[in-house]
Amino acid sequence: MSSLHVAIMAPFLLAILIPVVYLYTKKIHTGWFVLLLPSLLFAYFLSYLPNTSGGDTITSTMSWVPSLGINFTAYVDGLSLLFALLITGIGALVVLYSIFYLDKGKERLHNFYVYLLMFMGAMLGVVLSDNLIVLYIFWELTSLASSLLISYWFHRKGSIYGAQKSMLITVFGGFAMLAGFCLIYGVTGTFSIRGIIDQAEVLAGSAIFLPAMILILLGAFTKSAQFPFHIWLPDAMEAPTPVSAYLHSATMVKAGIYLVARLTPVFGGASEWFWIISIVGLVTLFYGSITAVRQKDLKGILAYSTISQLGLIMSLLGVGSAALYFGDADQQALYAAAVVTAIFHLINHATFKGSLFMTAGIIDHETGTRDIRQLGGLMTILPITFTVSAVGLAAMAGLPPFNGFISKEMFFTEMLTAAEMDIFSVGTWGLLFPVVAWVASIFTFLYCSILFFKTFTGRFKSENFSHKIHEAPIGMLISPVILGSLVVVFGLFPNILSQSIIVPAVSGVLEVVPVSAVEGINLTLWHGLNTELMMSLGVIAFGSLLFLRMKKWETLEIYKRERDPLHWFYDRGLDGLISSSQAITRAQMTGRLRDYFVYMSAFLILLVGFTFWYSNAWLLDTSNLAEVPIFMYMLTLVFIAATLMIPFIRNRMTLIIVAGIVGYLMALFFAILRAPDLALTQLLIETVTVVLLMLAFRHLPEMTKEVTKASTKMINVLISSLVGVVVTVVAISAYSLGTNANFTSISQFFIDNTYELGGGTNMVNVILVDFRSLDTILEVLVLAVVSLAVIMLVKHRFKGGEDV
Structure with missing residues (x-):
C-alpha cells in the first residue's frame, strides 16, 4: 500500500480509534486529537504541488478485483490535488472551529468526529480514484456520512427529515451514475478514467454515449444540488454549523462539480454535454439567487446562495467544454478561459462561503437565533464576526477588491463569449447566457445586502434575547478569520494561485487541450472600462434599488413563502411512494x-x-x-x-x-x-x-x-x-x-478436470467440494447458524425462560 492509499484510508482508520480516544480523554476535547490528521494530510498533499505544477501526474495502483478490472488506483493531477487540498485544508479549519462550537459536556463528540472523518476519507477517495467503481463506492460513502452528520441532532424532526431527503436524492443519483459507468464499461472494457479518456472517440461513436452521459449527470446534479434536485440542501442546514461549512459549502456539494470536470475529456465537445450542463447551471444560478431572497434564516439564505453559486460554476464548465470541439489553439484558449474561471471561482466560493457559514454559526451560538427578523445592530457587539462577514458577503456579491469580484467579472466575460458562439446551434439563444447571468447577479447582490444590513445594522433588539450577547471566543474566530483573510489575499494577489493551482487543475479538466492554451492566464482586479464593468455597475445599481425599495415588495405573498414550492413535489412523491408500497405489501403479504x-x-x-x-x-x-x-x-x-x-x-x-x-x-x-x-x-x-x-x-x-x-x-x-x-x-x-x-457443454470441462484438478473420481462430489467450494461453505455456514439458533431455543426452553 502506497503513501497515497494510506492518506485516503487514514481518516477511516482514525475514525475507528475515536470511540477509544473519547473514553479515555474526559478532560480534553476529542477534536484536538482529530485536528492533527487533516493538518498532516494538508501538508502531505502540499508536497505534490511541485509535481503537478510541472505537469506531472502520480499514479499508484493496489490490486483489488483485477479479474473484473477493478483496482484501487490513486491518481494525483492538478484537478484532484486542488480538491484534496480543499478537503483537508478546510477540514482542518472546520475541526478547529467545532472544538469551540460543540460543547464537550453536552454533545456526543465521538459520533460527530467518526462521521466527519468518514466523510473526509470518502471525499478523498472520490477525488483521488482513477477507477469508476472505487469512485462510486466512496461516492455513496459521502452520502451515508453526510446523512449521519445531518441527523447528528436526531432528537429534532427537521434533522431526520433533512438526512432522509439528502440520502434519498443523492443515492438515487448515485445509482443512476453507476448505471452510466456500467454502460461505459460495456463499450470501453475498462473502469479506468485514464483508459476511458483514451477511448473517448470510440465512446462518442457508440449508441450508449448519450444514455451514459445523462445517467452520469444525474449523479453529478443530485450531489451538487442542481435544479431541480437542489431541494435537499436547504433541509441539510439542520446539521451543526461545522457540518454546513464543510460539507455543504466547500466539499460534498463540489463532488458533482468534480465529476463533471473529470469526465469533460470524455464527453466534452459534444453539443448535448454543452447544452445540458450550461442550461442546468444557469437555471440553478437564477433560481437559487431568487429563492435566497425569500429566506429569513441565515443558514437558509446561505444554503440557496450555495445552490446559486454551484450553478454558476456548473454553467462555466458547460461553456468551457466547447474548447474540446475545436482543433484551433486560439479557439481552444477562448473557451478554456471558462474552465479557468470555474476553477478560480470554486476556490473563491470555498473561502468566502466557508467563512460565512462559520460566522452564521457564531451568531446562532451567541444569540440563540438565526432569524434575520430578530437580529440587527450586531456590528458593534460582534465586531470581529461583523468584519469577517462583511468581507465574505462583499466577495459573494462581487465587490472589489475581493476575490469574488475577479471571478464574477470573468464569469460575465465567459457568458458574453458564449453569446457569440457559432457552434452547437447557439444562435440567438446565446443572448440568454449573459442576460440570465446578469439578472441572477442582481439577486445575488440583493440577498448579500439583506444578510449584511438585516443582521449587523439598525437597532440592536436586546428584548429578543434572554441573555447578554458578546463576541465569540477567540478559538471559534480563528477559522473564519483565516478564510476571510484568504478572500482578501486572493483578491489582491490572485496570480499566486495561477501557475501552482489553477493551470494544473484546468489541464486536468481539458486534458487534450495543450497547456499553452491556458498557461498564460493573468488574473487581475482591473479589467479596464469594458462591458463586464458596466454589467457589474448595473448589478450594484439595480441590486441597491431593490434593497432600498424592499418595504414595498416584501409584503408580496411570494416573499412571505420561504419554503421552496418544489419541496411539495418531493413530499407528495414520497407520500405516494409510501402509500403505493403499503398497498402492494397488503396485496402480497396475505399470510x-x-x-x-x-x-x-x-x-x-x-x-x-x-x-x-x-x-x-x-x-x-x-x-x-x-x-x-x-x-x-x-x-x-x-x-x-x-x-x-x-x-x-x-x-x-x-x-x-x-x-x-x-x-x-x-x-x-x-x-x-x-x-x-x-x-x-x-x-x-x-x-x-x-x-x-x-x-x-x-x-x-x-x-x-x-x-x-x-x-x-x-x-x-x-x-x-x-x-x-x-x-x-x-x-x-x-x-x-x-x-x-x-x-x-460445460460438463466436458468437469469430465476433463475432475481428477486432474480436484483429485477425485466422483464428479458430483468434486464439483460440490472443490469447484463450488465457496457455495458449499456458505451452505454449511447457514446450517451452522440455524443449528446454533435451535440449540439456543432449546436451552432457553429448558431453563424455563420465555417461550419464544
Whole structure:
C-alpha cells in the first residue's frame, strides 16, 4: 500500500480509534486529537504541488478485483490535488472551529468526529480514484456520512427529515451514475478514467454515449444540488454549523462539480454535454439567487446562495467544454478561459462561503437565533464576526477588491463569449447566457445586502434575547478569520494561485487541450472600462434599488413563502411512494402460503417465458433419444397418478404417504438413469421428511373441508399447469441444446478436470467440494447458524425462560 492509499484510508482508520480516544480523554476535547490528521494530510498533499505544477501526474495502483478490472488506483493531477487540498485544508479549519462550537459536556463528540472523518476519507477517495467503481463506492460513502452528520441532532424532526431527503436524492443519483459507468464499461472494457479518456472517440461513436452521459449527470446534479434536485440542501442546514461549512459549502456539494470536470475529456465537445450542463447551471444560478431572497434564516439564505453559486460554476464548465470541439489553439484558449474561471471561482466560493457559514454559526451560538427578523445592530457587539462577514458577503456579491469580484467579472466575460458562439446551434439563444447571468447577479447582490444590513445594522433588539450577547471566543474566530483573510489575499494577489493551482487543475479538466492554451492566464482586479464593468455597475445599481425599495415588495405573498414550492413535489412523491408500497405489501403479504406460491410461480413463468420468447431459445432435438423400456412408461403412469391424487386426498396420513410415494418413485428414476448419488440423497431426504411429517401431523386435529372459490381453483390449476409447461420446455430445450454440434457443454470441462484438478473420481462430489467450494461453505455456514439458533431455543426452553 502506497503513501497515497494510506492518506485516503487514514481518516477511516482514525475514525475507528475515536470511540477509544473519547473514553479515555474526559478532560480534553476529542477534536484536538482529530485536528492533527487533516493538518498532516494538508501538508502531505502540499508536497505534490511541485509535481503537478510541472505537469506531472502520480499514479499508484493496489490490486483489488483485477479479474473484473477493478483496482484501487490513486491518481494525483492538478484537478484532484486542488480538491484534496480543499478537503483537508478546510477540514482542518472546520475541526478547529467545532472544538469551540460543540460543547464537550453536552454533545456526543465521538459520533460527530467518526462521521466527519468518514466523510473526509470518502471525499478523498472520490477525488483521488482513477477507477469508476472505487469512485462510486466512496461516492455513496459521502452520502451515508453526510446523512449521519445531518441527523447528528436526531432528537429534532427537521434533522431526520433533512438526512432522509439528502440520502434519498443523492443515492438515487448515485445509482443512476453507476448505471452510466456500467454502460461505459460495456463499450470501453475498462473502469479506468485514464483508459476511458483514451477511448473517448470510440465512446462518442457508440449508441450508449448519450444514455451514459445523462445517467452520469444525474449523479453529478443530485450531489451538487442542481435544479431541480437542489431541494435537499436547504433541509441539510439542520446539521451543526461545522457540518454546513464543510460539507455543504466547500466539499460534498463540489463532488458533482468534480465529476463533471473529470469526465469533460470524455464527453466534452459534444453539443448535448454543452447544452445540458450550461442550461442546468444557469437555471440553478437564477433560481437559487431568487429563492435566497425569500429566506429569513441565515443558514437558509446561505444554503440557496450555495445552490446559486454551484450553478454558476456548473454553467462555466458547460461553456468551457466547447474548447474540446475545436482543433484551433486560439479557439481552444477562448473557451478554456471558462474552465479557468470555474476553477478560480470554486476556490473563491470555498473561502468566502466557508467563512460565512462559520460566522452564521457564531451568531446562532451567541444569540440563540438565526432569524434575520430578530437580529440587527450586531456590528458593534460582534465586531470581529461583523468584519469577517462583511468581507465574505462583499466577495459573494462581487465587490472589489475581493476575490469574488475577479471571478464574477470573468464569469460575465465567459457568458458574453458564449453569446457569440457559432457552434452547437447557439444562435440567438446565446443572448440568454449573459442576460440570465446578469439578472441572477442582481439577486445575488440583493440577498448579500439583506444578510449584511438585516443582521449587523439598525437597532440592536436586546428584548429578543434572554441573555447578554458578546463576541465569540477567540478559538471559534480563528477559522473564519483565516478564510476571510484568504478572500482578501486572493483578491489582491490572485496570480499566486495561477501557475501552482489553477493551470494544473484546468489541464486536468481539458486534458487534450495543450497547456499553452491556458498557461498564460493573468488574473487581475482591473479589467479596464469594458462591458463586464458596466454589467457589474448595473448589478450594484439595480441590486441597491431593490434593497432600498424592499418595504414595498416584501409584503408580496411570494416573499412571505420561504419554503421552496418544489419541496411539495418531493413530499407528495414520497407520500405516494409510501402509500403505493403499503398497498402492494397488503396485496402480497396475505399470510397465506398459497398466495405466496402464486406470486412466486407467476414471476417465474413471466421471467422464463419472456426470456425464451425474446431470445428464441425453444429447441427440440429428438435425434439422439434412446429407446425407452416399457417399464419406464408404467413407472411414469404410476408417478403421474400418484401426483394427481394428492389434491383430492383429505386425510393427512394418506396425503403424506402418497407424497412419499412420489418422492421414492423419483429416487427410482434417478437410480435407473445411473445417478446413484442423487438417488441416495433423494431416498434419505424423502425418508426423513415422511417420518418427521407423520410424527408432527398425527398430533393435529382432523382436516376441515375448506370452501374454495371456483375462480381460485382455476387460478391454481392455471398457475401450476403453466409452471409444469415452463419447466418441461426448459428441460427439453436444455437437452436439445446439449446435442447441438455448435454448443460445447460445460460438463466436458468437469469430465476433463475432475481428477486432474480436484483429485477425485466422483464428479458430483468434486464439483460440490472443490469447484463450488465457496457455495458449499456458505451452505454449511447457514446450517451452522440455524443449528446454533435451535440449540439456543432449546436451552432457553429448558431453563424455563420465555417461550419464544
